[in-house]
Amino acid sequence: xxxxxxxxxxxxxxxxxxxxxxxxxxxxxxxxxxxxxxxxxxxxxxxxxxxxxxxxxxxxxxxxxxxxxxxxxxxxxxxxxxxxxxxxxxxxxxxxxxxxxxxxxxxxxxxxxxxxxxxxxxxxxxxxxxxxxxxxxxxxxxxxxxxxxxxxxxxxxxxxxxxxxxxxx
Amino acid sequence: xxxxxxxxxxxxxxxxxxxxxxxxxxxxxxxxxxxxxxxxxxxxxxxxxxxxxxxxxxxxxxxxxxxxxxxxxxxxxxxxxxxxxxxxxxxxxxxxxxxxxxxxxxxxxxxxxxxxxxxxxxxxxxxxxxxxxxxxxxxxxxxxxxxxxxxxxxxxxxxxxxxxxxxxxxxxxxxxxxxxxxxxxxxxxxxxxxxxxxxxxxxxxxxxxxxxxxxxxxxxxxxxxxxxxxxxxxxxxxxxxxxxxxxxxxxxxxxxxxxxxxxxxxxxxxxxxxxxxxxxxxxxxxxxxxxxxxxxxxxxxxxxxxxxxxxxxxxxxxxxxxxxxxxxxxxxx
Numbered sequence: 001x002x003x004x005x006x007x008x009x010x011x012x013x014x015x016x017x018x019x020x021x022x023x024x025x026x027x028x029x030x031x032x033x034x035x036x037x038x039x040x041x042x043x044x045x046x047x048x049x050x051x052x053x054x055x056x057x058x059x060x061x062x063x064x065x066x067x068x069x070x071x072x073x074x075x076x077x078x079x080x081x082x083x084x085x086x087x088x089x090x091x092x093x094x095x096x097x098x099x100x101x102x103x104x105x106x107x108x109x110x111x112x113x114x115x116x117x118x119x120x121x122x123x124x125x126x127x128x129x130x131x132x133x134x135x136x137x138x139x140x141x142x143x144x145x146x147x148x149x150x151x152x153x154x155x156x157x158x159x160x161x162x163x164x165x166x167x168x169x
Numbered sequence: 170x171x172x173x174x175x176x177x178x179x180x181x182x183x184x185x186x187x188x189x190x191x192x193x194x195x196x197x198x199x200x201x202x203x204x205x206x207x208x209x210x211x212x213x214x215x216x217x218x219x220x221x222x223x224x225x226x227x228x229x230x231x232x233x234x235x236x237x238x239x240x241x242x243x244x245x246x247x248x249x250x251x252x253x254x255x256x257x258x259x260x261x262x263x264x265x266x267x268x269x270x271x272x273x274x275x276x277x278x279x280x281x282x283x284x285x286x287x288x289x290x291x292x293x294x295x296x297x298x299x300x301x302x303x304x305x306x307x308x309x310x311x312x313x314x315x316x317x318x319x320x321x322x323x324x325x326x327x328x329x330x331x332x333x334x335x336x337x338x339x340x341x342x343x344x345x346x347x348x349x350x351x352x353x354x355x356x357x358x359x360x361x362x363x364x365x366x367x368x369x370x371x372x373x374x375x376x377x378x379x380x381x382x383x384x385x386x387x388x389x390x391x392x393x394x395x396x397x398x399x400x401x402x403x404x405x406x407x408x409x410x411x412x413x414x415x416x417x418x419x420x421x422x423x424x425x426x427x428x429x430x431x432x433x434x435x436x437x438x439x440x441x442x443x444x445x446x447x448x449x450x451x452x453x454x455x456x457x458x459x460x461x462x463x464x465x466x467x468x469x470x471x472x473x474x475x476x477x478x479x480x481x482x483x484x485x486x487x488x489x490x491x492x493x494x495x496x497x498x499x500x501x502x
Contacts, residue, residue, distance in 0.1 A: 008357075008388055012352075012356050019352065070387055070391065099428045099429065100428050101305075101431060102250070113424060114428065115423055115427040115429075116357070116391055116429075117349065119350075
């Protein structure tokens with residue numbers, strides 16, 4: 001009857017990992033960095049087609065709290081990313097990573113929020129669509145917001161140069 | 170989040186407000202929580218708020234004056250909010266020992282006569298109460314504990330346990346009917362069912378300990394949340410008219426029901442009575458001067474209830490468990 005802290009989280013993460021391995025959505029790979037610690041994952045995200053991120057493969061870490069999935073993980077790109085909804089330190093700022101009520105960026109009330117009904121897969125799919133369609137209403141990188149709004153061509157150029165860096169070119 | 174236990178309103182209300190302004194108030198909140206750690210240095214990342222007032226950037230190394238508006242990143246604000254929640258958590262168990270109703274009277278020693286009269290009259294029929302932590306989950310936790318406790322104390326009536334198991338199994342069918350993915354609910358369901366199945370061979374003390382253990386207690390809360398959500402989703406025609414204009418039931422449930430810490434509304438209470446086939450009586454204790462009696466609001470399931478109604482004490486923003494005198498709870502201290 002008594003569970004050690006994190007047992008539910010571990011069980012859920014193992015199930016999600018298995019599911020993601022068997023039925024990985026296109027453009028996404030994710031799993032624990034080492035099998036000794038299921039609370040730290042690495043994800044690789046392919047830049048969506050017909051966006052300046054196309055051709056890039058972007059690594060990110062997912063850090064899960066001990067009470068996952070009651071609380072959401074944090075997601076942070078470990079490569080240079082220029083995007084309105086990604087902080088300069090790589091931290092991803094989208095509504096699905098925040099429970100309703102945790103509202104630092106004043107997300108729209110209808111936007112998708114964290115609850116245990118969500119999953120790693122849903123987060124990564126949201127991140128893919130975030131790359132394709134930035135939301136400049138809740139910006140994390142203000143410089144990226146400004147450029148994205150005012151000079152799309154310049155924005156695309158900056159992104160493409162980060163893509164090249166990611167690929168080590 | 171705004172739900173807080175009556176005796177300690179000051180621990181919660183002010184800091185919560187500060188999170189929307191992210192200025193000196195938030196700093197004051199941090200000062201009030203010695204354990205609050207900042208996740209990143211204040212200048213490492215930038216928020217929309219801080220950029221809009223870029224000319225007021227904090228100067229590093231200078232002491233923080235009250236008038237000097239320090240800008241915090243979102244993560245710092247969330248870390249502080251978590252610290253405030255943790256402080257609340259350490260102050261009260263998730264579900265407390267039951268106490269005599271005189272403890273409730275004491276809370277209003279310096280309160281209005283209206284409260285005193287109501288509590289006095291309430292104590293003619295009810296003699297004990299049990300507090301549920303004011304963490305936004307108090308309704309679900311109170312109703313779940315009261316339900317489990319009834320099953321526990323009805324050992325001489327094994328049919329009640331059978332009904333409870335049946336209601337639990339049906340709740341899983343309801344979740345599937347509402348098209349929740351098994352991944353989303355199976356772990357919470359398993360913990361809840363396992364706790365229920367342990368009831369016949371367990372003790373009231375062990376049940377209370379389970380409800381005071383984060384992992385078990387929160388899993389059960391989550392199961393009850395999902396059940397309420399599933400009921401509302403599968404009965405949209407009855408409940409959608411009560412939503413804000415333009416809001417769908419799915420949106421409402423994901424914002425207000427399915428996430429931990431979101432306060433309940435009457436709709437969730439009705440949903441749980443119907444989904445779990447239980448009656449709930451809500452004793453509404455207010456400072457209303459024109460009445461000397463606590464107002465009892467009954468909520469009934471559509472089906473024949475298999476146990477007398479569970480009784481909750483409601484004060485605006487918070488639920489606790491209340492016990493009728495006839496339901497004397499020997500052994501559950």
